[in-house]
Amino acid sequence: xxxxxxxxxxxxxxxxxxxxxxxxxxxxxxxxxxxxxxxxxxxxxxxxxxxxxxxxxxxxxxxxxxxxxxxxxxxxxxxxxxxxxxxxxxxxxxxxxxxxxxxxxxxxxxxxxxxxxxxxxxxxxxxxxxxxxxxxxxxxxxxxxx
Numbered sequence: 001x002x003x004x005x006x007x008x009x010x011x012x013x014x015x016x017x018x019x020x021x022x023x024x025x026x027x028x029x030x031x032x033x034x035x036x037x038x039x040x041x042x043x044x045x046x047x048x049x050x051x052x053x054x055x056x057x058x059x060x061x062x063x064x065x066x067x068x069x070x071x072x073x074x075x076x077x078x079x080x081x082x083x084x085x086x087x088x089x090x091x092x093x094x095x096x097x098x099x100x101x102x103x104x105x106x107x108x109x110x111x112x113x114x115x116x117x118x119x120x121x122x123x124x125x126x127x128x129x130x131x132x133x134x135x136x137x138x139x140x141x142x143x144x145x146x
Contacts, residue, residue: 033059036093040086042069042078051078053086055100061135062090064100067107079107083114087138097143099135108132117143 006013026032035056042051050073055064064086069079087098099119102108103126112118116134125131135143 038062038086038089038093040082040089042073042082051082053082055086055090057090057093057095060094060096062087062093062095062098064098067100079110080114091138095138097135097137099133099143102132102134104130104132108134115140119143 004013008014022033035058037056038053039055040053041049044050050070052066052068053064054066055062057063067079067083069082087095090098098116100111100116102111108118108130111132111134114136116136119133119135121133122131137143
């Protein structure tokens with residue numbers, strides 16, 4: 001039986017795959033997995049978004065999916081303040097730590113300065129660069145420890 005390639009990650013087929021995975025996780029864990037979304041934005045006086053952070057608290061960890069600060073605002077502490085506020089919101093929602101992916105051409109030094117531990121690195125994504133996975137426990141413990 002052949003496979004069907006569908007170039008859509010949001011359509012009904014992708015939803016069916018997600019539903020199957022959710023049912024499997026619920027059966028394996030003994031409870032349904034819930035997601036608590038977090039989205040912070042910073043707007044200028046006209047309402048235009050100049051910085052934002054999007055993520056979710058799921059399975060007791062805060063996963064940052066997107067984090068961006070406009071070039072004109074970088075180096076002024078806005079990203080650090082936004083990260084701190086998002087982490088506070090995540091802790092209020094029961095998160096024990098935070099994790100994210102970033103690229104070598106993005107912000108690995110920023111996350112290292114904020115105490116994140118490099119969990120893994122993928123060379124060549126894209127060519128000539130690296131993809132990092134960083135994590136940090138809110139209690140200061142090693143995120144790699146059991």
